Amino acid sequence: MTRTALERTSLTAYFVFNFVIPPEQATTYPDFPRTHIYNKSTKRWRTRKQGSAVGRMFFVHPSSGELYFLRLLLNTVKGPKSFEELRTINDHVHPTFKAACIALGLHRDDCEWDNCLQEAASAHTGCQLRSLFATILFFCEPVNPELFWDKH
Numbered sequence: 001m002t003r004t005a006l007e008r009t010s011l012t013a014y015f016v017f018n019f020v021i022p023p024e025q026a027t028t029y030p031d032f033p034r035t036h037i038y039n040k041s042t043k044r045w046r047t048r049k050q051g052s053a054v055g056r057m058f059f060v061h062p063s064s065g066e067l068y069f070l071r072l073l074l075n076t077v078k079g080p081k082s083f084e085e086l087r088t089i090n091d092h093v094h095p096t097f098k099a100a101c102i103a104l105g106l107h108r109d110d111c112e113w114d115n116c117l118q119e120a121a122s123a124h125t126g127c128q129l130r131s132l133f134a135t136i137l138f139f140c141e142p143v144n145p146e147l148f149w150d151k152h
Contacts, residue, residue, distance in 0.1 A: 034053060035047065
């Protein structure tokens with residue numbers, strides 16, 4: 001077993017704590033520190049006795065793939081008890097965080113990129129279209145790159 005698999009993090013401790021929180025008190029991961037404190041030595045969350053705090057999460061660039069979609073779900077889903085539950089939408093466990101985000105409507109479809117290529121096809125050369133296509137694949141992060149590739 002790897003070191004990270006054995007180690008409890010504030011996120012995995014949040015999952016554990018969600019087992020004891022009533023569903024009506026569940027919050028998103030960034031909102032959790034307002035009412036709870038993470039103890040780094042015991043690696044557990046406890047209820048805050050007084051005051052409030054603002055939770056912070058690291059910035060994750062959209063090109064980071066699954067980490068970006070994990071962060072998006074943590075900012076949206078209240079009270080998940082595991083990574084699997086984060087990927088579960090309407091009783092269906094999605095294979096990736098990205099698929100779960102798409103199912104929740106948190107990530108757009110590729111319609112705008114399809115329209116862009118169709119519009120460009122009427123006025124641009126083959127070389128220009130290939131360059132545009134590569135630019136879209138590389139920089140614009142289509143939702144389903146394989147389908148986008150097959151379609152165009």
